Each structure stands twice: as C-alpha cells, then as structure tokens.
Amino acid sequence: MSAARPRRAEPLRRPWGLWGLRGAVLTYLALMIAVPLLAVIERGFSAGLRAFWRELANPIAFDALKLTVAAAAITAAVNLVLGTLTAYVLARYRFPGRGVFDSLVDMPFAIPTLVTGVMLVVLYGPSGALGSWFHAKGISIIFARPGIVLALLFVTYPFVIRSVQPVLLEAERYEEEAAFTLGANRWTNFRRIVLPAILPAAGSGALLSFARALGEFGSIVVVAGNIPRRTLTSPVYVFGEVEAHNERGASAMSVVLLALSFGLLLLLDWRQRRRAEVLGG
Amino acid sequence: MLGSVSRGASRSAAGFLSLVLVAWASGGCRRETPAANESGLSAKKPVTLILGGYTTPREVYGKAILPAFQKEWQGTSGQRVQFRESYQGSSAQARAIVGGFEADVAVLSLEGDIDKIAQAGLITHDWKAAPHGGMVSTSIVVLAVRPGNPKKILDWPDLTRPGLNVLTPDPKTSGGAQWNINAMYGAALKGFAGVRKDDRAAAKDFLKRVFRNVSIMDKGARESITTFEKGVGDVAITYENEILIGRQAGQKYDYVVPRSTILIENPVALVDRYVDQHGVRAAAEAFVTFLHGPQAQSLYARYGLRPVEESVAKENASKLPAVQDLWKIDYLGGWKKVSQDLYGPEGAFTQVFSELGSKR
Numbered sequence: 126m127s128a129a130r131p132r133r134a135e136p137l138r139r140p141w142g143l144w145g146l147r148g149a150v151l152t153y154l155a156l157m158i159a160v161p162l163l164a165v166i167e168r169g170f171s172a173g174l175r176a177f178w179r180e181l182a183n184p185i186a187f188d189a190l191k192l193t194v195a196a197a198a199i200t201a202a203v204n205l206v207l208g209t210l211t212a213y214v215l216a217r218y219r220f221p222g223r224g225v226f227d228s229l230v231d232m233p234f235a236i237p238t239l240v241t242g243v244m245l246v247v248l249y250g251p252s253g254a255l256g257s258w259f260h261a262k263g264i265s266i267i268f269a270r271p272g273i274v275l276a277l278l279f280v281t282y283p284f285v286i287r288s289v290q291p292v293l294l295e296a297e298r299y300e301e302e303a304a305f306t307l308g309a310n311r312w313t314n315f316r317r318i319v320l321p322a323i324l325p326a327a328g329s330g331a332l333l334s335f336a337r338a339l340g341e342f343g344s345i346v347v348v349a350g351n352i353p354r355r356t357l358t359s360p361v362y363v364f365g366e367v368e369a370h371n372e373r374g375a376s377a378m379s380v381v382l383l384a385l386s387f388g389l390l391l392l393l394d395w396r397q398r399r400r401a402e403v404l405g406g
Numbered sequence: 407m408l409g410s411v412s413r414g415a416s417r418s419a420a421g422f423l424s425l426v427l428v429a430w431a432s433g434g435c436r437r438e439t440p441a442a443n444e445s446g447l448s449a450k451k452p453v454t455l456i457l458g459g460y461t462t463p464r465e466v467y468g469k470a471i472l473p474a475f476q477k478e479w480q481g482t483s484g485q486r487v488q489f490r491e492s493y494q495g496s497s498a499q500a501r502a503i504v505g506g507f508e509a510d511v512a513v514l515s516l517e518g519d520i521d522k523i524a525q526a527g528l529i530t531h532d533w534k535a536a537p538h539g540g541m542v543s544t545s546i547v548v549l550a551v552r553p554g555n556p557k558k559i560l561d562w563p564d565l566t567r568p569g570l571n572v573l574t575p576d577p578k579t580s581g582g583a584q585w586n587i588n589a590m591y592g593a594a595l596k597g598f599a600g601v602r603k604d605d606r607a608a609a610k611d612f613l614k615r616v617f618r619n620v621s622i623m624d625k626g627a628r629e630s631i632t633t634f635e636k637g638v639g640d641v642a643i644t645y646e647n648e649i650l651i652g653r654q655a656g657q658k659y660d661y662v663v664p665r666s667t668i669l670i671e672n673p674v675a676l677v678d679r680y681v682d683q684h685g686v687r688a689a690a691e692a693f694v695t696f697l698h699g700p701q702a703q704s705l706y707a708r709y710g711l712r713p714v715e716e717s718v719a720k721e722n723a724s725k726l727p728a729v730q731d732l733w734k735i736d737y738l739g740g741w742k743k744v745s746q747d748l749y750g751p752e753g754a755f756t757q758v759f760s761e762l763g764s765k766r
Binding site: 183184185246250251252268269346350351352353354355356364365366368369370 | 495497498501576578579620621622623624625636637638749759760762763
C-alpha cells in the first residue's frame with residue numbers, strides 16, 4: 126500500500142500535463158460562458174449606474190421583473206411539492222406503466238419550448254379542447270397570467286423529480302423498514318423518515334427550476350399575450366428592447382436576471398458544500 | 407445540473423451574443439471577400455441574389471415575382487438567376503442586414519428600416535431617387551372581423567367599446583404594428599376617431615382606450631393574424647393584403663375599411679456594399695427596376711397589395727374598396743418625427759402602457 130501511494134500521485138506532479146488540461150478547460154469555460162456574460166454586464170453598465178437604475182425604474186420594466194419573479198416563485202413552490210411526491214411514487218411504488226411514466230418525465234427537456242407554447246395554446250386557448258370549457262366559465266388561462274405559470278410548470282417539470290429520485294433510490298431502506306415494523310403507516314413513514322432525507326435535494330431542484338423559469342422565453346412569448354404591465358415577462362421584455370434598439374434597457378434587465386440566477390447558483394453551491402461537510406464530518 | 411442555471415440566464419442574453427457573433431463574423435467576411443468581378447466574364451455563370459424581406463409579401467415574391475424575374479433575366483441576358491430568400495419582421499431583418507446578413511436586395515415594411523441600413527453605410531446610393539420614391543407596393547391599415555361582422559365594428563371608435571378583444575402586433579418588433587398605431591393616431595388627429603380634431607392629448611387617450619382592449623401582442627403581423635385565425639379575438643388591426651392572402655388560402659373573415667386610414671408604403675433598395683462584394687450589381691439593379699415595372703406591379707395586385715404604378719393601379723382599382731380619407735406618413739411629419747413622437751422614450755405610445763397600469 127505505501128509503495129502504491131506515490132505512484133498514484135505521480136500524474137499530479139507532471140505540471141505541464143495538468144496545466145494543459147486545466148488550461149484547455151478553463152479557456153473553454155471562459156470563451157463559452159464568462160466572456161459573453163461579461164459582455165452583457167459591460168453593456169448594462171456602459172452608461173453608468175444611474176442610467177442602469179433608470180432603465181429598471183421604468184414601470185414597464187419593473188412590472189415585468191415583478192411578474193417574472195412571482196411566476197418563477199409559484200412554479201418553484203408547486204414543483205417542490207408535486208415533484209417530490211412524484212419522485213417518491215416513482216421510486217417507492219411498483220405499478221404498470223411506471224417505466225413509461227419515468228421516461229415521460231424528461232420529455233419537457235426534449236421539446237422545443239416554442240412547441241410547448243403552441244401546444245398549450247391549442248389545448249387551453251379560448252377555442253381549445255380544455256380552454257373552451259374554462260372560457261365558458263369566464264376563466265382565461267392562455268394570454269393571461271395562469272398561462273405563464275402553466276408553461277413554466279411544463280418546462281421545469283423534471284428538475285425536482287430528477288434531483289430527488291436518485292437520493293431515494295440510493296437511500297438505505299433499513300430506517301423505513303424499522304419504522305414499518307414499529308407500526309408507522311406510509312404517511313408517517315414519508316413525513317418522519319423519508320422527507321428529512323430528501324428535503325435538501327428537493328430544495329436544490331426547486332431552486333434550479335426557479336432559475337430556469339426566470340429565463341424562459343420560447344413558450345412564454347406564445348402563451349402570455351405580452352401586454353406590458355400585465356403579461357409581459359422580463360425575457361420577452363429584453364427581446365422587445367433589443368428589437369427596438371434599446372440595448373441599454375435590454376442589458377440592464379439581463380444583468381438583473383443574471384444576478385438573480387447567479388445568486389441562486391451560489392446559494393445552491395454553498396448548501397451542497399455544507400451538506401457534504403455535515404455528511405462527511 | 408449547474409449548467410442548467412446559467413442556461414436560463416444566458417438565453418436572455420442570446421440576442422446580444424448573436425449580435426456580437428454576427429458582427430464579428432461579418433467583419434471577418436469583409437476582409438476575405440475577393441474583389442468583385444462584374445465583367446461579362448461571369449455573364450453565362452448563374453448569378454445568385456440574396457433577398458432580405460419582411461414577412462407579409464412572402465407569397466407574392468416566392469410564388470410569383472421571383473420566378474417571373476428569372477424568366478425575364480434569362481431572356482435579356484442569357485444568365486440564370488437564383489434567389490436565396492429570408493423573411494422576418496422588418497426591423498429584425500434590417501438589423502440582421504446591418505449586423506452582417508449579406509442581402510443584396512432589402513424588401514422592407516417601412517422607410518425607417520431601409521434608413522437604418524443606409525445609416526450603417528451599406529446603402530450608398532440615394533435609394534429614394536428611384537421611381538415612386540423607392541416604394542414598390544402599398545397597402546392600407548384595415549380591421550379584420552369575424553364573418554358577417556357580428557360585433558358590428560364599423561370604424562375606429564368601435565375599437566374602444568368595453569369588453570371587445572382587439573389584436574395588434576407589438577410595435578417594438580413589428581413594422582405592421584407601427585403602421586396600425588400610426589393609422590389610429592392620425593385618424594384621431596384628423597377627427598375620425600370620435601375625439602377632438604388636432605388634439606394630441608385626445609388622440610393619445612384614444613390609443614389608450616383601444617389598447618385597454620388589447621390582450622395579445624404578437625411579434626409580427628403574420629403571427630397576429632394567425633392568432634386571429636385560431637379563433638382568438640373579435641377584431642384584428644392589420645394590413646389589407648394580409649387579409650386578402652389569408653382569404654386566398656381559404657381563411658374566412660371579413661374586413662372593414664375605416665373612413666380614414668394610412669397608406670402603407672413598402673420600400674425596396676439594393677444594398678450597395680453586399681451587391682459589390684458579390685459582384686451582382688447588374689442583376690440586382692435589373693431586379694429592382696423590374697419590381698417597379700408593369701409585370702411585377704400586377705403580380706403585387708394579384709396578391710392583394712395596391713400597386714404604385716399608376717396604370718396598373720387604375721386597372722385594379724375596382725377590385726379593392728376605396729377609402730374616404732387616405733393619407734401618408736407625411737401627415738404625421740414623416741417617419742423620423744413619428745419614431746420620436748410616438749415610439750420615443752417620451753412618445754405618446756410609450757406612455758400608453760405606463761399609464762394603463764397593470765389592472766384593467
């Protein structure tokens with residue numbers, strides 16, 4: 126064993142090999158992610174901080190941001206609850222069609238979001254199969270705020286499920302089995318044993334779906350109606366400002382979306398590291 | 407997993423990135439392109455023209471005018487001409503061309519978009535010196551309604567009726583939407599919208615009352631009429647030719663011509679920089695001339711546009727309804743003034759949505 130140890134460490138001592146790989150990866154990361162992000166940030170602040178705030182204080186921009194954050198928060202909350210339950214059902218129950226269901230979960234990632242939007246309009250639009258029923262009751266879904274949340278729920282569907290499922294599948298079953306033998310029913314078992322174990326993963330999934338929802342464009346632009354101060358979300362606002370040659374306004378909004386996403390990412394990273402320390406320690 | 411987060415954020419920035427990349431790529435192209443060879447040497451080789459157009463005339467160009475010009479050019483020069491066509495919203499197309507999409511001929515919805523290309527130094531000739539002031543086709547802003555006009559929409563003031571659902575595209579992205587708003591604003595100023603004549607505040611208030619009824623703003627005129635075709639909305643403000651083409655494709659809707667409306671004038675210009683780079687000036691110039699000629703003009707008419715050539719316009723006059731009070735953009739002071747007065751940071755339309763607020 127002691128003889129094997131230095132040999133295993135040897136590759137680390139070859140600095141050029143290591144730097145070559147590390148350099149290539151870092152250059153790739155910089156070119157693909159960091160430089161474009163910096164370009165956006167630079168544009169956003171190009172006319173100074175005051176101009177930056179003025180762009181955001183514009184009521185249309187501000188309302189778009191409020192709507193986007195609220196819709197993303199609702200989406201994340203719904204995903205947190207229903208995604209966790211879905212993952213639990215998929216991991217702990219055996220029923221016919223489970224395999225098909227399990228692979229259906231990933232479909233939202235494979236469908237172009239624009240198609241998602243068109244599909245929702247066909248289904249929930251005023252003359253659609255489900256929409257006409259709601260329409261008769263005076264509830265509008267498409268071209269109104271509920272449509273935005275509906276589209277976001279579809280697009281972010283897999284996040285919580287795919288975060289929680291592996292944790293459930295890898296978890297040791299003995300605690301659950303012990304609880305059963307002590308007379309706990311399924312619900313008590315889920316609440317007292319399973320939930321505490323999967324909550325961090327569910328939280329991560331919810332944060333991811335929040336971040337993803339902030340930036341969603343393709344489906345929203347079709348289903349929302351895009352009326353300023355009512356159904357115009359930030360990403361669609363950004364698109365409009367780009368088209369209208371107001372790059373500063375578009376960049377300012379992009380910087381805010383970027384900051385929100387990046388902040389969440391840091392939060393997520395910090396949580397995961399702390400969890401690893403707790404588990405490792 | 408972490409990649410997914412940044413994916414969401416970077417999507418909103420994609421517009422800029424593509425701009426940066428396009429600009430960068432076009433910079434590279436400019437340096438590499440060899441000198442133009444415009445002599446008779448290439449006369450027998452097929453020539454390719456790149457057409458950068460806006461969305462509504464897609465059918466008339468793709469199905470009628472381009473094939474007709476191919477025949478004509480083959481006859482006069484013995485050279486085959488091929489077209490590569492791109493259609494998107496007028497402003498987006500103008501920006502693409504400025505950004506490096508090497509269109510030889512720009513076919514756009516409004517003068518201001520051609521001006522953007524000229525300001526970028528890509529069009530160096532005086533494009534408005536061409537026949538008809540550089541315009542090749544015209545149309546008018548009208549109101550599409552359901553068959554039989556069940557909501558009894560007869561003129562602009564009816565659009566403000568509470569509870570009506572009105573469709574019009576987003577003026578930030580659509581040239582057609584700007585024509586619509588110009589038409590309403592001008593008609594109001596002229597006293598045709600039920601508000602006091604020559605009163606800018608009243609005209610703005612009229613816009614506000616119309617937009618209170620607008621619940622969907624699509625990105626372009628074509629998308630907007632498609633939404634209408636899906637059964638959404640009571641009335642769609644749109645180009646007359648958009649309706650006539652829809653009807654040719656089997657759609658069922660009626661249209662109402664307001665008493666006062668604006669004449670939409672669509673310009674065409676060849677893009678000097680790219681034409682010379684590609685060495686296709688002779689064919690491109692012949693194409694633009696062809697568009698002003700009687701053959702192309704009657705093809706425009708067949709696809710629902712109003713011709714600019716007087717003789718052709720007269721022939722077709724009986725097919726399209728007359729307008730009581732038809733005026734041009736000059737009435738509002740020209741495009742430059744309109745983009746300030748209506749769409750600028752303090753413009754009348756810009757204020758409409760700020761003032762309408764989120765609850766209606």
